[in-house]
Amino acid sequence: MKKKITATVLSQKEIAPRIFDMWIATDLASSAKAGQFIGVYPKDRSTLLPRPISICQVSDKKDALRIVYRIAGQGTAEFSSYQEGDSVEILGTLGNGFPTEAAEGKKVFLMGGGIGIPPMLELARELPASTEKQIIVGYRDDQLFLKEDLEKNGTVYIATEDGSVGTKGNVMNAIEENHLQADVIFACGPMPMLRAIKKYAEEKKIKAYISLEEHMACGVGACLGCVVKTKEVDHHSHVHNARICTDGPVFDAEEVEI
Amino acid sequence: MNTQTTIAGVTFKNPVMTASGTFGSGMEYEEFVDLNRLGAVVTKGVANVPWPGNPTPRVAEVYGGMLNAIGLQNPGIDVFMKRDIPFLKKYDTKIIVNVCGKSVEDYVDVVERLGDEPAVSMLEINVSCPNVKEGAIAFGQKADALYNITSELKKHAKQPIIMKLSPNVTDITEMAKAAEAAGADALSLINTITGMKIDIHRRKFAIANKTGGMSGPAIKPIAVRMVYQVAQAVQIPIIGMGGIATAEDAIEFILAGASAVSVGAMNFVDPYTTVKVVEGIEDYMRTYHVENLTDLIGAVE
16 A cells, blocks of 8 residues: 655664665555665655655564665755654655565576665565575775675675776676676666666576666656656556556566667 | 536536546556545546657656656557546546547547547547647647637537647637637646756756646646636636645635636645645635635636
8 A cells, every 4th residue: 555654764874975874664664675665755845756765674673664865966965964853754665676586596686786776685685595695786986885784685796886896897797707697687776787787688598677767756657757668568558668666666677678 | 515516517526626647547546545535537638549658758847846748648548448437437526538639530539439438527628738749739829720629529529528728828818719619618727838957967858858848836826827817718617727736726726717626746746635625625615604616716806
């Protein structure tokens, strides 16, 4: 059940320059899963639309959500000023989430690039015990946010654009340098990274589930703002377009044209 | 207290509707609001065949509102009749279907198909979408073109027709008069105002279509002014919209001359807006001892 609620900030801290880590107390956590997102509304009414932010972690008691986000504009700048006890307006939970059952007994890549890294944490936590988890994350530099959390949930491989830590380059370079292999890929990150992963999965003939983003208005599938081109005619739209907010954000890479 | 309002012989339980394109056919909002509480659901525009719409980005935020250039993506009338109409029939609310097309024949096709469906109370004719290149607004920016399509559709429509007017004209009252003269049963206004936003960091248009239609609270004073002007110029009823966020906003439109109102972009900001507006209008009527909602229509002094 989706709803818009006023929740309470439990904690907030800056974990890398302009990257913030916020825990929010909310019963929306009870049904939240990896790959889903929430809409966060600025209180400044000159900025009206909810900001889609992925779920980084669901608390063990399922009573709080963690989001890790980068300041990208006025809305996220406002969120970064919230402190413990402040209220925050959220809409959730939105989107389909990652198909964790596809990882049963498999060797997987969890690939995150930049601000696409946070959903990989909750995914690593939710994947079945039978899954071999190789977490491959790409950063700009040595500001390795969420690294310790990820290390508790799988084997972590790091790529940095400036070469300061791990493989110099991106997540694809890290796969190559470490001679890694997988049966299934889960990924979230910038479009060039997702395109490279789609191509890699096609070559290796393995499944890749990629989380997409697009500018959104409603977040619930009504406005048709956030569509992605699909290979086949979509069941809902009856054209070659699927809604990222409701049919996604996670898609089988084969089914979308990016 | 009587909140009913009547437009072209159709009586609505209250004057609150959904602006086309902001509410789908209600399916995405039934989790949030009881659709039985609404005066009507006005559907997303539907054409005779599926339309893919525009490339992304299709939406952008602007100060106090947003731009959109969805491009009337829709599944076509066949799917719509099989899926959306049966869904809406489950609810005790009126159904108004927004009709779009690229040619007069396209519109006629859809209007005739809907004529076989008695559950559809009215048709809203979209001659004002600024985001598609053919049809649509081409019929809504010249008085003679609007007159011609209105009179043609009146020959084929079984339900009363509402012509949805564009604010992107020099004098909206000329358009309103042309529609009325051609036999339109009602008018709805305003559609979005054409706008533009540029991302200065990337030096690119924020919307792939370059221009988009602006909606949201920032456009409300323009919409109220146009509703008032049109109400002075024609006799047919008006459905007013443009940035309605609260019951107070809705009442402004009604006092300016609207017989009903639609909530648009604010559905995206607060999915409960429609029902809050219904309840707020009732509160206003109680506070000011207004017996009939119709007493408020055009009552500005």
